[in-house]
Every structure is written in C-alpha cells, then in structure tokens.
Amino acid sequence: MKRSPSQRPAAVRAPTLDDVARAAGLSSMTVSRALNTPQQVRPATVEKVMTAVRATGYIPNALAGGLASRRSKLIAVVVPQINNSMFVDTIQALSDELAGRGYHMLLCVSGYAAQTEAELVATLLSRRPDGVVLTGIHHSAELKKVILNAAIPVVEIWDLTPTPLDMLVGFSHEKVGMATGEYLWRKGYRRPGLLWAMDRRATQRQQGLCETLNNHGVSTIPTVTVPLPASLALGRSGLRQLLEEGEFDVIVCSSDTLAQGAIMEAESRGLRVPQDLAFIGFGDLDFAANNRPSLTTVSVDRHAIGQRAATLLADRIEGLDVEDTLVDIGFHLIERESA
Amino acid sequence: MKRSPSQRPAAVRAPTLDDVARAAGLSSMTVSRALNTPQQVRPATVEKVMTAVRATGYIPNALAGGLASRRSKLIAVVVPQINNSMFVDTIQALSDELAGRGYHMLLCVSGYAAQTEAELVATLLSRRPDGVVLTGIHHSAELKKVILNAAIPVVEIWDLTPTPLDMLVGFSHEKVGMATGEYLWRKGYRRPGLLWAMDRRATQRQQGLCETLNNHGVSTIPTVTVPLPASLALGRSGLRQLLEEGEFDVIVCSSDTLAQGAIMEAESRGLRVPQDLAFIGFGDLDFAANNRPSLTTVSVDRHAIGQRAATLLADRIEGLDVEDTLVDIGFHLIERESA
C-alpha cells in the first residue's frame, strides 16, 4: 500500500530478481544464489525463494546473467547445410548432449562458402558463446584469426587434420577413399566411374580413391560431377551422363543419395545390380541396409561425432580434464549386395 | 605512449565500444551509432570508426546490447525432432530467412513430450528471444501461460487451428486425411490397412481418413502403429505385421518413409505394386517422385512453412503490418504409380 496505489508495473515489464527478492523479503543476491547454487543457501530460504519465483512468474534474464558472469551457456554451431542427411544426425546428437548439460544451441548455416563462414562466425561471436562447433577444417585466414583471438573453445567436426584450431572430432576422408579403392580392386572391379558431388570433403575422398586405383594401374577414371545438394534426381541424371562417356563395371558415388538415384536409373534401364553394374556409396543412410539390392557403403557414426563434440566442448568449458582433443571417430566399409 | 607502457590489456579482455571510441578519438555513443545506424553519422566519422574497429578487432557484445535495447535479435525454435525429413526442410528455410533479416536461431528439441516442451520454452525465454516458433498447436497449460505472460510474438507451425496462441503457419491434417480417403474411395480401394506412427498430427490425419472411409461404408480399418521415429525398417516390419492380420488392397502410411519401407517389404515378397497391393504415403520426400513405382503421396510445402513463419515473426517484431497471421499453407495429393 505504500507504493503507487493502483499501478501494476510488474505486468508491463518482466519481473526481475529484485521483484522476487522483494516478494521473498530477501536481497536479490540471495535469490540469485538460491537459483544458481542452492547448496550455498539454507533450505528454508530456498523454499521462500521458490515460492516467490512462482508467485511473480519470474524468468531469469540470461542476457544480464551472461553479461555479468561472462558465461553464456550458449554454443554456436556452424554447418554447411541443415537438410543434409549426414549432418542432421550430428546436429541432433549435439543438441541432445548440449541440452543435457544445460547449454543452448545457436545454429547457423554457412552454405559451403568460406567467406560466408567467416562473416557468420563473427556475428555469432557477438553472442559471446562459450564454445563453437565448426564443420570441416578449411577456414579462411580471417576466421582463424578471429576465433583464435577470441580464445574460445572450438571443435571442428567431420574431418581430420593433425593441426586443428583447437579440438576436433572427425575421420579421414582420404582414408575412406583409399579403403574404397582397395575394396573395389580386391573385388575385381577394373573399370570404375565416379559420380561425385563437389564439396571439399568429397574431393578428399576422391583423391584417396584415385590414388589407390592408380597405384593398382587403373589410370583413367571417368568422373561426372554434380552440384550440391545431392539428390536422387542428380543421381539419375548423373548416371545417364556417365553411361554416355564409357563402359563401367562399378560406379562409385560420393553419397548414398547419389548412389540410390543412380541405382534407380540403372534398374529402369534394365541393368542388373551388381552383375551388370555395381554401385558403392558413402554414408550408410537408412535405406542402404534396407534397399534391394542393399547398398555397399561406408558407415560413419554421425551421432557419435555430435555427442563427442558436445562432450569435449562442455568438459573444456567447465574446466574438466579433456584427455583426447583430437578424436578420430573412424569409419567402416560395409559390404552388402550392390558391390 | 601516455598509457601504461608495455601492457596490452586488450589482449586479455575483449575490446569494448569504449576501446574503439578511444582509438578513434570519439565517444562510445558515436561508435555505437556508426555501427548500428550509420546514416545518423557523418561518413568521415564512420570511416574513422571502421578503421578503429579493424585496428582493435572489436566484436560487439550482443548480450550487453540486448540487455540495453531489450531486443535480442534471437528467435527460439522448438521442434519435436531435428533429424526428421519433414521438419528439417522447414528448419533450413527458417534459418535462411531469419539470417537474411539479421536474426539468429536458437534451436531446441522437445522430443514429442508436452511437459518437456514447457520446460524448454521456459529456459528459452530466459534468453529473451524476440520471437518463438513452436511446432504444433497442442501445448501444456503451463506453456501457454508462460508464453502469453511473456507477451512475445509466437508462430505455431505444421498444424492448423482457429485459435492459435498468436500467429500460425500450417495446414489441416484432418483435411489431408479426408482428401486421402476420398481419393482412395474414388480409385476403388475398399480394403485399406493403416501403417501409422504415433504422433499427434498423424493421429489427426488418421481421424480424417477413417471418418471419410466410414462415411463411404468402410468400417473396419486394421491398423498397425509404430513408434517414432519412423524408419524403413519399421515400414517393413509394420507391413509384415499388417499382412498377418488380414487382406488389403491398399496400405495407407503416415509417412513416405514408412511407405518406402513397406513397399520394399512388399516387393521382396513378390507382391506387385500397385496391382497386388497399393501404397500411399505422406510428405512427398525426394524419393517419392523418383522411386519405381513412384509413390502417390501428399505434398506439403515444408520450405514455405519455414519461410512464412520467419517472415511473419520478423515483420511483427519490426512493427510492420502483418496482414494474415493465420496462414493455411495447404497441401496437394499427388497421384503417381503406387496407388
């Protein structure tokens, strides 16, 4: 009754810690502690605070909290695409793990352009995230400078390098290519054709593959490249184009999606898979195991990449011991029916 | 040379507006304006500021900015799952559109549990987002209270109701079910079986479908329900289970993924599609058009949902006129080979 009589200022602006403190008859600092570190506050006091919180409908202001504490509980994640069958599982795992540890995920799409990525990261850093997840290991000099200058924990994912910016969870695309090449040679394939998307990591797999095949004496490897994002339609049209350029016993595809499209095209042409033409993919998507013929492909634990990345980041942020900051998650070539 | 000689305080803590101001010989307020509203500042001054920004490596602090301005340029997005072929395109569109308008996306996964959603939104609101995107229209009373109390712009997506919390972009799942039922009846199918995932929106489609078929005298509709998330394997096993329960001329699936799995199972049993058994899906995923037989399904503009939602939100936040706050994005039943 002492304040302005008929006004309800709490209705127009969100209740603050001070409002809760007033309602509970405590100082705002005690309320803050009751909410963040209840073990430092007498149980009865915590009780009073919780009651006041419910009464006022208080929701903490993380902007103010982050400003004062210099910890935002925010993780910035940059991916080339969201709607990519490969990355999306990693993102999901990241999100789950981060949420479990009290972090929120700021998700950004770079779109396969290094320049864009640099600008994106700069704006993301303005949010003062506690950590950053970057896809890939090829970044502009500008981005590296900004990130290192910010001295913020970083995890690069989906690739491997002995010299990451900070931490890394990935695998060697070159080795994937080499393993694929060895496998095809061993199975007796001698006239491979490539159906390939034009992203950086796919190119690395291509290099490993071609090197290996070259070493075995397979020197000419006709290749059709397709733009991103890969699709079944591109797989179909890509195979058509490839078949005009020569004869093959196996088609190596840079992704399961392209392989699936190519197989569809092959079958509609009456080609038997793998007798007339074999196919091998990359990714081990859901349909690879279920398709008929099932798809020989390379499996990567996409979920584990996200989970490990989140764990590394959270551990590092929270000052825990982080033993391996460079994690090779590996891969498996899965032999199935298509090759 | 006037300051402490050999110290570089800027290296230990991030440069602030004041640091830039000092370097440029201006007040921090002028620097702030040069960065946010350059048209209010003399071009030569802007130039000086930009030079100082580059020299100091200044990155704005959006926490402080948001606290002071009460606008965070942050949009919170809540989806049941990220790695869902349907939602992921919407998320991508949301992200693209929001980024284009200067917003960042805070992405959270609720996991199909209303209780979880309520808690998630409460923690999200602590970030003081300028807007919120919620998937679906069924929310706990708690969540509604919190959202309405926060008086924050909200867009519900992927569903339709005459009484949204605030704004809405979606379509009627019941009508999808009805349209599917009418189509099947018209095509002469009389013994349908359902292969259905157990989420809320799928259930609505089921109601529309069953009602319509009932009205046509088709009263018993055997149904096999499968857990989320849908997968090809669940489609296959679901069909096996269904075929033990009776004879059918068409299998209606709650998603294209289930339909694809079921078709795989049918074909491996030597059933001809659609002559022996027809299939209809929902979603119009990439493979629906490319598969052989191609899949009759319901197409929804997933991209448009995300884009419209982002536009509505941004317009509303920026005080622009928002004419339609309740957008029915519609759907198309696409007749192909499978049914």
Place this chain on the structure above:
DNA sequence: TTGTACGCGTTATCAT
C-alpha cells in the same frame, strides 16, 4: 552530428 548520464538485470567480490 556528437556527447553525457543513466539504466538494463544479473553476478563477483568483499563484508558481515
């Protein structure tokens, strides 16, 4: 066009 004073809501720090 530029500058000054102050508040945004919280946490760190020190005191009690």
Place this chain on the structure above:
DNA sequence: ATGATAACGCGTACAA
C-alpha cells in the same frame, strides 16, 4: 548464510 556494492558493455533519452 546473507547482504551491499560495484562492475559487465551497451543503448535510450536528452542535451549541446
């Protein structure tokens, strides 16, 4: 265990 005070870095409002 609790409180008082001072940042945290920026934008609003007003003055010049």
